[in-house]
Amino acid sequence: MRRISLAVVFWSAGAGLALAHGDGLPIGPYELWHHWNFDPWVWAPLLLSHWLYGRGVMRAWARAGTGRIIPKWRVGCFAAGEAVLVVALISPLDPLGETLMSAHMGQHILLTTIAPPLLVAGAPATAWTWAAPRRWRSWLASKLARTARAASNVLTQPFWALGLHALAVWCWHAPAAFNAALADETLHTLEHISFLSTGILLWIAVTRPATPPAIGALLILATFVHSGILGAVLTLAPAPLYAYGDRAMLWGMSPLADQQIAGLLMWAPAGLAYLAAFLVAAARIFPASVPDRRASAGIMRASTSSRSIK
Numbered sequence: 001m002r003r004i005s006l007a008v009v010f011w012s013a014g015a016g017l018a019l020a021h022g023d024g025l026p027i028g029p030y031e032l033w034h035h036w037n038f039d040p041w042v043w044a045p046l047l048l049s050h051w052l053y054g055r056g057v058m059r060a061w062a063r064a065g066t067g068r069i070i071p072k073w074r075v076g077c078f079a080a081g082e083a084v085l086v087v088a089l090i091s092p093l094d095p096l097g098e099t100l101m102s103a104h105m106g107q108h109i110l111l112t113t114i115a116p117p118l119l120v121a122g123a124p125a126t127a128w129t130w131a132a133p134r135r136w137r138s139w140l141a142s143k144l145a146r147t148a149r150a151a152s153n154v155l156t157q158p159f160w161a162l163g164l165h166a167l168a169v170w171c172w173h174a175p176a177a178f179n180a181a182l183a184d185e186t187l188h189t190l191e192h193i194s195f196l197s198t199g200i201l202l203w204i205a206v207t208r209p210a211t212p213p214a215i216g217a218l219l220i221l222a223t224f225v226h227s228g229i230l231g232a233v234l235t236l237a238p239a240p241l242y243a244y245g246d247r248a249m250l251w252g253m254s255p256l257a258d259q260q261i262a263g264l265l266m267w268a269p270a271g272l273a274y275l276a277a278f279l280v281a282a283a284r285i286f287p288a289s290v291p292d293r294r295a296s297a298g299i300m301r302a303s304t305s306s307r308s309i310k
Helices: 002-017 041-063 073-091 100-122 124-131 136-156 159-174 175-182 187-208 213-236 247-251 256-268 269-283 293-309
Strands: none
Touching: 041 073, 041 124, 073 187, 100 187, 100 213, 100 247, 100 256, 124 269, 136 159, 136 247, 159 175, 159 187, 187 213, 187 293, 213 256, 247 256, 256 269
């Protein structure tokens, strides 16, 4: 799990190249599916990451056996995380985010709430290390890993990681920063990098062995609460907060209704995802409260045997 911290370095670097946005023109419902993003600066880092991950998995499995070193469920998680990034960055959802606030919020939820835990669970740093030439592996696994661990020991301290992620979410959704990012491609790229990278840091902090289960559950609960508050603010605001103008009219809704839908997306679907993760994390706090069926069956058999002897 420690080597997963390397994912922050590699994936954030890739994300910087993979966050190009649309051309800023309004998109109507009849032309939506003509606006896929085929920018090589978006595709190339994702394809490179996918190739390196697959190469590492195949090498690890060839050495130790299928499903060993990197279990199949981790590979499935990473593939799902990649699919989420494709939807967020390459599908028409990306350029539509400059027309609809609700589409933009959907993209943000994918980058902050859905993709990070899937990518972290995929153990990409382990796979990428195995993908490297054999003569590099010991260096990647020792010197570079120690450097990454030293950095991650600071960045993934539980409440530090929580604070960084909350700061990124709230600051970029402040109207001045959000509108500036809409108007400037560089700021928009920085916005998406901060969402994805701080999300990865948060989930490393939640899942690393050094974090007590109760603290991990608390981090998820705190994220659920503060993101829900932001969703409520956007939903209940009496007027539009962002510089979308009348673009939502192309989709038959007012700018305020579009913003309300965006707030509800953060308030409900994203909130449900955090709540489900919290329940899973909370279940780890009291593992002894779940009886072992085999032990219970053994006790029952012993009791039955003693009664028959009597």
